[in-house]
Amino acid sequence: MSKRLFVILSLLIIASFILPACGGGGSSTIKIGLLAPLSGAVPTFGVSTQQGVEIAVKEWNDKGGVLGKKIELVVADSQCSADPAVNAANKLIDQDKVTFVVGEVCSSASIPVAEIVNPKKVVQISPTSTNSGVTVDKDGNTRPFTFRACFIDPFQGLVMAKFAAGKGFKTAFVMYDQGNDYTVGLAEAFEKSFTELGGQVVGKETYTKEDTDFSAILTKVADSKAEVLYLPDYYNIVNLVGAQAKDKGVTAVMMGGDGWDSSDLDVKAAEGGFYSNHYDPGDTRPIVVEWLKKFGAAYKDDAGQPRVPDALSTLAYDATNLLLAAIQKAGTADDTTKVAEAMAGISWEGVSGQITFDPQHNPIKAAAVIGVMGGEKKFVESIAP
């Protein structure tokens, strides 16, 4: 027992001498750390994210790297949870001497990581964490070294308001679950933007997540003659409301957010509706088509067919590219302050849209609007803010 412990300890000591030495080529490679939940509750999120990041890194290396240096990816498992993420981040920074981090996937893990990386001047970009607390600290100050590649929840409300106004709709009815921050955020943003764009919110009703009978609200919706019914909830509520709306003579066009994005969405109930999402494989922009091709070539499904990348892979790909583009723009990989400044001022086209950052380091970029038409989910258009 004690002998084994001794061997392990001595190996660790030897390793601690050797490892910095072999990673020490700070001038020849640029190290990028990836924090992803490869185990824990949502390992599929981690796998998707890693695949997106790996494609991006390989692409840059094939082109000769950044600033003439090869990129080296160091992956750490952060389990979508605060403590493992903090440990993994500390390991990446202190042991692997990483100064750029992509991750975490989950907001609950990205926030504690942001607390660590900012004092150490390590640049962090989270591909998919939507909570506003990721890029802004408790006092409301923007964290200088933390960015994200996804838009935050209220942004989707703005996008749908723009889409509705663009279709010539003048009146809208908003329904949301009062106990769910996600739906409240989207609904409030929609109401604010739709009103600013000259529309009118003719009715607003809340419900609770246990409700199944929406007849009273839907009778009001029918009576209000609203042209749009904004329902930014998850697909199970959309299925229920959509089916009952048709029984109550509601003709308003249903609209919602990325909560609709599920294979379990009842396309019959949601027929004629539209929802916003981060990206859609049906988008015909060349960069999207090329991305689908690249991802399909790298990853096959069980039947040997090219796989279609999900939003996680896509945003991870975008996040990594953004980070590397910022390093290139800054002209240095050693001064992370310059890289962060370059990132904050960047304007760059990714698969999920043309990205610039607002003062809170949230991307200002287009969202995909998807329509449910003839029983199928089809890409309609990309809406820029």
Next chain:
Amino acid sequence: MNAAISQKPSLLETIIRKRWLGKSFLVAMAILALWKLTISFLAGPTIFMQQVINGFQLGFVYALIALGYTMVYGIVRLINFAHGDVFMVGAFVSYYAIADFGLNSWPAKVMPGLPVWLSTAIGVITVVLLSMVSCAFLAFTIERIAYKPLRNAPRISALITAIGVSFFLEYFGALPIAFGPNFVTYERPFEVVNWVISTSGIVALEPGVAPPDNTLIISNISLYIIIISLLLLFTLNFFVRRTRVGKAMRATAYDKPTSRLMGINVDGIISVTFAVGAALAGAAGVLYATAFPQVYFAMGIIPGLKAFVAAVLGGIGSIPGALVGALIIGEAEVLSAAYISTPMRDAVAFSILVLVLLVRPTGIFGEPSREKA
């Protein structure tokens, strides 16, 4: 004369003894509610009527569930908390019958000559009957395994067992080998047709077309729910009042030992009561899932609770009470969602329960001395 031995009670005593406070509070609330309803009615008569129809649709489903609670309570004094989950199983049975076997369309396949409405009606009734039979069988099994061995145990043991059975049905149902843990979209057994009712008559509404102003919309879903519920209620009434088994049921509810002495198979009657109550819950499951087309393993909890409240409100043990209580709860929920606020709907429904019980502790139709099925 000494005031202390005065025969005349003080004003305070009278108020307490005759429950004047509770009664005046109830009257005040009733007046307030009526005033609010009148205002709403005058503000928009058609939309008010529309909401009343919505309330009936919900109330009749609650009534079918509430009957099971009330019948079982009337006979064995057991609040069968597993009842809401039997309702869930009924909904799932009909889901599989429709989605996997197309049972609702068998008349159209076997007898293609039938008019559409008739073959739809026969198909729907077949699905309802299948759910009723499955639920009756399930409840019969539950009764034999879980409740019968506890017939002479303290009442609390049976109550806890009922809660255990309820959890078992929910979480066994959530297993992937059973119904699975997901929300499942329910395939309605018929296409939805809406009719517009106005002063000039009744016309079918084209899908996707807005209904004209000042008209009522009624869908075939509401019609099916109300018609099937009423049919089942009349059948139940006939069964309990006129048949031998029904009479035996009522006798058992009055007095078990004497019924046994009179040659009634009390255990058999209790099983039949569970089965009949569960059959109604099964029918309710089909109708509920048709109106609100989504099924999942925990769907029975909230409707079961509401129906239980309805049964208590109407006077648990009383069959007309269950119907009246359920309609009151259904209307209270929908009208408060429509005219007060949606999150308040349950608060209002439960407040009505509290208020009624303050004045009539046994419920509207409850009879404290002699409860019957």
